Amino acid sequence: MANLTLVQAINLALTQEMQHDDRVVLLGEDISINGGVFRVTEGLHERFGSDRVIDTPLAESGIMGTSVGLAIAGMRPVPEIQFEGFLGPAYDQLVNHAGRMRVRTRSALTIPLTVRVPVGGGIHAPELHSDSPEAIYTHSKGIKVVMPSTPYDAKGLLISAIRDPDPVIFFEPKRVYRSFREEVPEEEYTIEIGQAKVVNEGSDITIVTWGAPVYQCLAAMDNLPEDVSVELIDLRTIYPMDIDTVIQSVQKTGRCVIVHEAPLTAGLGAEISSQIQESCFLYLEAPVQRVAGFDTIMPYYKLELSYLPEAPRIEKGIKECLAY
């Protein structure tokens, strides 16, 4: 066991998967010699050489398209896109090729591709460096969408993602990258893609979230009266979504608040709330609440924390839901 940050846990997972399978290659801008903008791939160049840890030109469409080509030829590419805002040029290759290749070829081709992308706000970055586009890729079928919030989960989920025969977009919440450490086993382990985690068991109200807001929810819970019992669910995988865990919880609590950084309208909160309404209608004591980013462009740092679903706003949402 080692005490690792999210960055280190991801680095460990990459190391072990590269040892485990010679067909795993990493590619991206400045990931090799420099170790990546967030230093996630630090040391891997020294260890595996530049044949397998590849510095690419500044060309996201090329990085993604080349990765799709590698994958359909039987390699296991793990490209890094430096920030979620730079997925734009890669979108075509990811959505129109990676996501559709299996159905287009009736499974003659398989696409074991894992795209690593730092995501989300809260690090004082400007727009294009702080967004949360997970709903966009969830809506684009053929791609799995994963967003761990802890070092332990990140390691296990990343190994699963790399071994998965389908394309996975692996979102890494930058706000959590170095925010804390936890015990992460040295040995290889996997966490099944598609399983939520109950972070805290409770009986009065359910909170569903993923990524960095997990910690805002925990902070909000600290501020609630002692007798309020909250069940906090970290989805961990956004697509496939473990809706069963959510439904079981809401059938128990009768109340639910969904928290995400992405803008409210057409965010994943809408989908989750709709599924809850379909399966828990007679159990609900209050309308499902959503606490999300606002329907605006992620603002520059002065207004960043006003945009994000920070603890006070979550607390208010919980209280309103309880008081209904």
Added chain:
Amino acid sequence: MAKTAISSKRLSDQLPNQVLIDWLRSMQLIREFESRTMQAYQQAKIGGFCHVYTGQEACAVGTLACVNDDDPVVLAYRDHGHALARKMTPEACMAEMFGKTTGCAKGKGGSMHMFDRPHWLFGGHGIVGAQTPLGTGLAFAAKYEREVLGQGLDGSEAKKKVSLCYLGDGALNQGAFHEAQNLAGLFSLPVIYIVENNGYSMGTAIQRGTTMPDDLCLKAAGYGIDAIQIDGMDIRNLYDHFKPFADACRAEQKPGFVDLKTYRYQGHSLSDPQKYRTKDEVDQWKERDSIAALLHHLMTERACVSEEDWKNMTGDIRQQVREAVDLADKAPDPDVATELYSDVYANPQKGLSPSCDYNHGLKNPLL
């Protein structure tokens, strides 16, 4: 490098002293501004990422000196220098980085997004390469106004314009740039792509990132675009070569490409450990410093600037930038109640921001 030596009669030699003195002032303003930018960044007054222009001053000042004030300009994200050279006030530029309401974009864009429409500055842009088709479009509009409409937006008579579109050597590798060049070549649009070739894209040296790194002009040739390589550390040389080139693109309403050799003295951003280059290399470039070279010319060959003048000039500039920092410091923060929602749409209406009054204690005052 500039191939033909214009030995006897250099174009820049025909310019009056004052023009070159203005260049010197403009370059020194950028340098001073950027050192204060670094300081402010270290003091956490500037959010996000901060990329300074130190070392490349001659590129912005020299190229902009060759076009008219109403020729459209579009930039990459390393954009403070061009904004100042285009006469954005240091205060508006600094306040933008501080995220203050007095910034050129009301403090909403930050370091990478310097916009100044009255000065025909169509922005710095954070997605590398994405500004290049905009340059093509700006040129298209100018050509359309002249050839089809006969007038500009303000009703004035349309003239032959040339757009300047700046990019870094890293942006050479983005697909968007190749599409932009092909369009410009095909439609013969008057846009000049100015590659500020400082040899690095973040930590990737140009020869590790692009083909034919020593002769980028070959790339433009693939799109039928005239290209020229110029030493961007010597502003007089830059003017000698770029001025006729830009004039030709304007006169013939055709695109151009410039491989402008330069160097950034600082790291890619202010949090760059710079493992990819040696101090020796940086020092060698600093020996060819563009400000020192122009100052030397003005003090000796032209003998129109004295030690005293230079001292006064740098003192004035220091004062000017200090005031800009003070003003930016004192300027108000954006008001969350209005600024979070404003400027997203021209005409806010019900239904466009439905979350604004939802569960967060803030009301969108526009609705």
